Amino acid sequence: MELSERKKRILTAVVEGYIATAEPVGSKALAQTIGCSSATIRNEMSELTAMGYLEQPHTSAGRVPSPAGYRLYVNELMEKQKLSEAETAAINEKLARKDEQIEKLMAEVGQLTSSMTQYPAYALTMKPPVAVKRFDFIYVDANTFIVVALLTDNTVKNKLIHLPFSVHQEQITTLSSLFNANFTGVTDREITDSIIRSTERAAGDTYGLVAVVASFTMECLAAARTAPLRVAGQSRLLDQPEFRDPDKAHALMSFISEGSHLMDDLPPAGMGTDGVRVTIGPENMAEELKDSSVVMASYDAGDGMRGYIGVVGPTRMDYSGVAAKLSYIAAGLSRMLAGTDAPRGLDNKLVLKESGHYEQEGREEE
Amino acid sequence: MELSERKKRILTAVVEGYIATAEPVGSKALAQTIGCSSATIRNEMSELTAMGYLEQPHTSAGRVPSPAGYRLYVNELMEKQKLSEAETAAINEKLARKDEQIEKLMAEVGQLTSSMTQYPAYALTMKPPVAVKRFDFIYVDANTFIVVALLTDNTVKNKLIHLPFSVHQEQITTLSSLFNANFTGVTDREITDSIIRSTERAAGDTYGLVAVVASFTMECLAAARTAPLRVAGQSRLLDQPEFRDPDKAHALMSFISEGSHLMDDLPPAGMGTDGVRVTIGPENMAEELKDSSVVMASYDAGDGMRGYIGVVGPTRMDYSGVAAKLSYIAAGLSRMLAGTDAPRGLDNKLVLKESGHYEQEGREEE
């Protein structure tokens, strides 16, 4: 059922009022804003309550949005908020350094997101399965060599291997060609014991050298797949009135820093390729998040990787502002990381301001 | 001035009572424990108060230890606590996996420390300046090569370099010998512009290749020196009654997660080579820590590196238990990391239990 225009305005006002003050919103306060008397508002509000969009903490308090109310607000009512000059400038400046390691970059993106939104933030990158493109073995001395593996995602892993016995340069070279023949182009799941054993036979390896290098390889591949999750600004949770109760805060904070659980909720629910997804209170799978909301945005991290940034906060969250900021940061990251080389700087600033949309309108606008 | 035996017992009882209950300790409660009447205790307590070892939150509350009282307790009165079988077993099990990357190991040590002590914990490793031992350049294709640098601390760093122009295998080889000649054995501070420029001339490099690799080198060396600091279990702070006030908790938590500041306090104040250091309330330099205490232990991380683990908590902290646990974990780490190869497992368990000392009695007991 479609709501009347006035109901929409009232619902919007309640949501935004509650977001701003964290106090239930009464009819009197809205009378001027809406432009009719408080009694009318009361009638409308009681209908909205019956429809399930508003709730009353107790008989004589103002109204508070229900999860359904937030959902409606997010889906239809919310103003697509624009960022101020100052905000876009701050984000651009922070993102301006392309040459960081991806690890460090993620840590900084988490902090940036958290400081822009004033909520705890997380950032992670999901990588597709990778394989080794090529191996190189560097002979250091009779007891030492280095394995260097170039992965399909163009990262390089290495390991210094120290042996309790000596090897010749030639043995290393043999090993190198065997590994390049047998262990390239396969994902970690495809490395079986039988491959390892046959390689061992081919190398005439009696010392378990092959096994050591093979396990290093598998480690690399596994590590490259698992996303390192960064969490920043957890303690900002304590700024929110709903987490003045240390027990609540504690529960959510330790859930957040666990990290791994957060990820469980992420991939399944779809979101537009570059959109923003909002999960409100009970919509969250995890029990610990039933009273909280999660806003997340995804970005293209290049090389087929997809990255996610998000924030966690009370259901009474500034969805509009947060969504705008996340979207902008995500867009910036996409530009930065997906542009194969020589990124065009962060001139998507203009694009975003024109579209003024928290859902980035695809990247063909470049 | 030396305190009478009974005063010591009273002070000890007050400190331990307050640690246990977080409530001021009154004279009546101590009467049985000490074995004389409450009036006597009151007399003694008022003297201890005059001496500055105890404080009264208000006229008619029990006594609470002052920082000086804690200090005396830590220095002289504290029972050197032994760990239970279960605790040593838990620690040993966690530490049993030597083959982790040092990065991950540190993260886990932080979590272990935090979960054993129930306070937020941090872990870091201080490295001495390092240099590059040798460079290897791996030619991948006309536009790509990999630089591999073996550092003096036996870690290996690498970087994939993608060029907007093509190079020949031979150019890479030349580059390799130049770098091995000019950039090995020097710390990051010793790499000057003039060295870079002379290398550039020698290489006939017009594309800034040398500069790219040189800056990579400096990054590696700098990164190897700066200690990555890990913080774990921040939210446990909220378990402590003194941090029920979210504002206080927030202030301290964000200070802790900043991390960098924590380090400032560390190295100067000496501690026994393998000892435990306790810094109580106002003894801390940082303003944010004036109401908190820090207990830290250091360990030998091998290769001349020194590591630190520590916990942060209220001044009312279980110093004895925390010190014992930190010391045990630190000793375990020393064994594990400093033993050049084939660590002896964690059989120092026995040593520690025999000495029963929170300060590890040197390592010559091995």
Place this chain on the structure above:
DNA sequence: AATTAGCACTCGGATAGAAAGAGTGCTAGC
């Protein structure tokens, strides 16, 4: 001289009751 018992005093924390205030729902009139 040290210890103990007794007692008056102090101060914070808990409890209960009253008052205030905000907001609702309903009814009647415009």
Place this chain on the structure above:
DNA sequence: GCTAGCACTCTTTCTATCCGAGTGCTAATT
């Protein structure tokens, strides 16, 4: 269909009071 008015509900806040734990002091006891 909107608004004004009013009685009612329920929370929050304030205040006054009480209670008790603990102190400091004095006098008696060992």
